[in-house]
Amino acid sequence: MTMSPADTKPSSPATPVRAPLKPLDQALAELLAQATPLPGIESVFTFEADGRVLAQDLVSALNVPGHDNSAMDGYAVRCADWADATTLLQVNQRIAAGSSGQALAAMSAARIFTGAPIPSGADAVVMQEDCQTVGADGVRLLVPPQPGQWIRRQGEDVAAGSVVLQRGKRLDPAALGLAASIGFAQLPLAPRVRVALFSTGDELVMPGDVAPADLPAGAIYNSNRFFLRALLLRLGCVVTDMGIVPDRLDATVAALKDASAGHDLILTSGGVSVGEEDHIKPAVQALGQLNLWQIAIKPGKPFAYGEVGSAHFIGLPGNPVSSFVTFLLLVRPFLLRLQGMTDVATKSIAIPAHFDWARADKRREFLRVRRNPAGGLELFANQSSGVLTSAVWGDGLVDNPAGQSIAHGDMVQFIPFSALLS
Known part of the structure; x- marks a missing residue:
């Protein structure tokens, strides 16, 4: 049998099959399973305990009121x-x-x-x-x-011997007043989470280093560094800002190695996609292990979790809205669980949409919206993952299931920023 030239050509290698993107709820469950509360207890003045998490139950030694x-x-x-x-x-x-x-x-x-x-x-x-x-x-x-x-009546607010505030409670101003009302000048708190923060990207420059008129072609100001640091501080973390790491594998490995010493979590933004200049994945794998990679949400697909030495590692996307949203949905509950909180679920409420969204996506979407005087939600016109204006204009997110369009008047699940940023 005579073979044609086509029959003699070597077969081309098979295209590797990509693993399916992980659903958000599954990714969060796997992430929280790794978030063992940090050991130890800090005794802190009640005046200074706002936003911190109780490490022990508070038991009252007296009745409040103490008399009728x-x-x-x-x-x-x-x-x-x-x-x-x-x-x-x-x-x-x-x-x-x-x-x-x-x-x-x-x-x-x-x-x-x-x-x-x-x-x-x-x-x-x-x-x-x-x-x-x-x-x-x-x-x-x-x-x-x-x-x-x-x-x-005596004891109608607090009865002597009762647990007034439970372990794992994140303290707010009312809780501080309640603790003071039963005589606690100091409180037993979970340790602060020590976080090393850095960004990756040769295109990044810091505001103040270069004037806008002198910004080189392709360069952008590093906005992620500012809002991520602020979010971490709001959650009571101790933040080590390690700046901007160049887009080189050796520099990324060195930064991760330095960050793993003396920190509970390494948090990065950028470099977690699949481009030739994205070095986070091989760098983490060279020093530790990567357990989670890419989530089925929009914005925010490039998300990574792993371990470097004894430190947890979380890599966020470089696009600012993607980084902002994935922090709120995944990093925030992870940090709260490290501090001993048990109820870290993101809570939503049903509100009518006063917009149309015909572009149903195969991924679960988080749309930037704000309430209007009519009691509904307005949609920011540009839902791109690079438009940080949408997060400032909006006052929350619509959690829209994969494959679902929205018509004006539909009830949607709204997550207010006020709950996520506190």
């Missing part, structure tokens, strides 16, 4: 003494907050102020607007008193 006290300025009385609005009671004592009174005699009343302890025998407080003074020491009650009215 008045919720109003008015008169402490015995309900049994009142017959009608003409009943005259003798005012024989005055009780202010911080003082204590005498037992209340029959047909008498005590002038009392908010927070003052209820005298023995009294079973109601009548606010002063419902009373009429008579002479220097008499009072009539214009409405019938009801047992227990305007009395704050």
